[in-house]
Amino acid sequence: DTGVSQNPRHKITKRGQNVTFRCDPISEHNRLYWYRQTLGQGPEFLTYFQNEAQLEKSRLLSDRFSAERPKGSFSTLEIQRTEQGDSAMYLCASSLRGTGTGIGTQYFGPGTRLLVL
């Protein structure tokens, strides 16, 4: 499978616990993005990486959220001290840096659905 993969697909946790999600992008893609999506809304940008560098971070991302991409391949998103408001689908996408039609198009993984009780 050469698409974007995310693990786990579903996570149920209790308020106050920490959770970590993993994203494996398409292998030749050097850009990786994290989004959060709640019911009836479009994906909201959280952060993005070019290779291992985190180049932009949304103001939506509180101090409880941290993302890493240590070797420029897979990425992790950690949420500390989860709150019920963190319940959402967390989507990862990847794209290829460059020029030309369609370059920069983001391809999404299946998402991790988080439920905080």
Added chain:
Amino acid sequence: GQNIDQPTEMTATEGAIVQINCTYQTSGFNGLFWYQQHAGEAPTFLSYNVLDGLEEKGRFSSFLSRSKGYSYLLLKELQMKDSASYLCAVKAGYQKVTFGTGTKLQVIP
């Protein structure tokens, strides 16, 4: 900031044509995407427009007018499997992509 507007819901008949509109306001416009998202699934890429005009891809076409801040997605020969949310997304600058809230399309027999 960016502002993207699209209708919340639409209903259309199987076999018909439907047009989903999207208007946007942004600075540094650098392209517009359409994605399809079935319930509980991730968005899948449909089209990308960066220049004015119509891009056709099978049953799906997308149009862009940069001067009007306007795009539409045209779906022909509607099938039941086309029932999904359709997301308009605008790219500003080099990376930042902002999504609209999506248009939920219901195809009825």
